[in-house]
Amino acid sequence: MLSPLAPTPTMTQQEVESYRDRFAAGLSQTVPGRKEIVVAQARGCTLKTADGRLYLDMTSGIAVANVGHCHPRVVEAITEQAKRYSHVNVYGRFAIPEQVEIVERITSVAGPGLTTAYLTSSGAESNEGALKLARKFTGRPKFVAFQRSYHGRTFGALSVSWREEWRQPFEPLLPEVEFVPYDDLDAAAAAIDHRTAAVIVEPIQGEGGIRIPSDDFLPGLRSLCDAAGALLVIDEVQGGFGRSGKWFAHQHWDVRPDIITMAKAVGGGLPLGAIISTPEIFATFVDPPLSHLTTMGGNPVACAAGIAAFDVIASEGLLEHTERTGAYLRERLESIRAQYPDLVADVRGKGLWCAFELTVEAQPVANELQERGVLVGSVLNSAGTIRVTPPLVISPAEIDVFVGVLRGVLEAIASGAA
Ligand SMILES: Cc1ncc(COP(=O)(O)O)c(C=O)c1O
Structure with a gap:
């Protein structure tokens, strides 16, 4: 259920690697390490990489793309x-x-x-x-x-x-x-x-x-x-x-x-x-x-x-939509918490400004979600928190995609597979 994206020229793997190298060499960064994603396009709640991968964006560039990317x-x-x-x-x-x-x-x-x-x-x-x-x-x-x-x-x-x-x-x-x-x-x-x-x-x-x-x-x-x-x-x-x-x-x-x-x-x-x-x-x-x-x-x-x-x-009635889909998102996250009480300690938020609290380190979970096609973020001043702030135009079906992937990641952790 990812938003449709217009075709963009796909880079060769060599070109992708070159951008990653040149980014690391030329841009002053405050987080060490090479970047995983080279961005090609973003639309609605979907981000497309230069090598053609699609991600569901649950970050909005940290609460920026409220009306969705490229409205x-x-x-x-x-x-x-x-x-x-x-x-x-x-x-x-x-x-x-x-x-x-x-x-x-x-x-x-x-x-x-x-x-x-x-x-x-x-x-x-x-x-x-x-x-x-x-x-x-x-x-x-x-x-x-x-x-x-x-x-x-x-x-x-x-x-x-x-x-x-x-x-x-x-x-x-x-x-x-x-x-x-x-x-x-x-x-x-x-x-x-x-x-x-x-x-x-x-x-x-x-x-x-x-x-x-x-x-x-x-x-x-x-x-x-x-x-x-x-x-x-x-x-x-x-x-x-x-x-x-x-x-x-x-x-x-x-x-x-x-x-x-x-x-x-x-x-x-x-x-x-x-x-x-x-x-x-x-x-x-x-x-x-x-x-x-x-x-x-x-x-x-x-x-x-x-x-x-x-x-x-x-x-477009986005305030009402945000309240409704935010409540739906939290309801779905609560059901995940009920399923994995040892991993998810808390779910909170207003509208689509949401987070859930993990009992395990947040970054590896965020990384695994990314591996499976969903972008979420950690926050600066709270170690176990995963921030969920999708574009306000997100649909319930896209929320279901997110929740399904999250469930898969938590299941893998619970069963010792991740
Ligand atoms: C509450 C709050 N105030 C200020 C800032 C700083 O904004 P900027 O990064 O645009 O300087 C942020 C950034 O995350 C923020 O969350």
């Missing part, structure tokens, strides 16, 4: 925009209709008061801007972040990202960051004070293992921020743009952020991000003028792709 409306929007113009000015200098259109769309679903957005090119860049904005708006030095958090790898974003081994070699980072346990309001209350510029939080922790907080956590953080005069920054980089079955994952709870950051899926597969906030908070970037800048943020071709992706989600 025809996104491809057409990119093509048409590229024919008109791509980059023509530093962001904010000219009025670019595509920037207006994407900002109007994302702010229309962002909740009361959040009517303004600043466009970026990535999640880390969105979080950098949000931290600067919070610091300048409040005039305060301190940030509160959470254990297992991930907000990106640039200096500011890294400063509020939890894992010590990735922060420590780059110190000194931002000087006043306090990490508290996620989903622990007492700990948050002890940390948030009159020196706190902002609390930065993921509505569901992505790299932390798709961890869903208790119902009172985000509303409780809102109250604590209000009491201390701190801003609440909600990082929707991984969870936003429909992934959880709502436009933004925090909308599963009654909470109003001061700042939302987003990236990943908002560009429909191209580099685009956004910081969404109120006009009052953003006014601080105008005083003095040019307090924040980017050359490529809000690139018109990326905006055109984002507009098309937004319209696909809205007009």
Whole structure:
């Protein structure tokens, strides 16, 4: 039941090996080793390799291809925009209709008061801007972040990202960051004070293992921020743009952020991000003028792709589809857990932002799934977790394919054959 792909020229094995060699030789990598897959094409939930193998993609390039790879409306929007113009000015200098259109769309679903957005090119860049904005708006030095958090790898974003081994070699980072346990309001209350510029939080922790907080956590953080005069920054980089079955994952709870950051899926597969906030908070970037800048943020071709992706989600009922197929996926995973309770410890998720927890090491299981034609991922800050974040257009039949392959892999492990 893999999505049909148009024929592409197949490379010879020699050409495939040459790309793998040249990739290893020429591209600076942060993970050692030669890559297994040379990509030729991707469509819907299917990825095709240069030597003609098909994979069911249950990752979406880590929550990016929400409307599926190469959605025809996104491809057409990119093509048409590229024919008109791509980059023509530093962001904010000219009025670019595509920037207006994407900002109007994302702010229309962002909740009361959040009517303004600043466009970026990535999640880390969105979080950098949000931290600067919070610091300048409040005039305060301190940030509160959470254990297992991930907000990106640039200096500011890294400063509020939890894992010590990735922060420590780059110190000194931002000087006043306090990490508290996620989903622990007492700990948050002890940390948030009159020196706190902002609390930065993921509505569901992505790299932390798709961890869903208790119902009172985000509303409780809102109250604590209000009491201390701190801003609440909600990082929707991984969870936003429909992934959880709502436009933004925090909308599963009654909470109003001061700042939302987003990236990943908002560009429909191209580099685009956004910081969404109120006009009052953003006014601080105008005083003095040019307090924040980017050359490529809000690139018109990326905006055109984002507009098309937004319209696909809205007009094709993808939020409802995501909620329904997400529930189906979790139901199927639960049945696998019931079958292999010694191997699968937990299943969790909202919409198609899902994970299951293994009692054995995750990477060999992910590798075996890949061997059998299914792509899944591990997460950065939770060792036994397998992330399942397929394109939101996935069908129940494709979910059945995934579950069937997973069952085969777990059966092989249970019987000692893998
Ligand atoms: C919640 C969250 N914030 C920020 C980032 C960083 O985004 P980027 O890789 O686009 O810089 C990520 C990336 O995985 C993320 O999951």
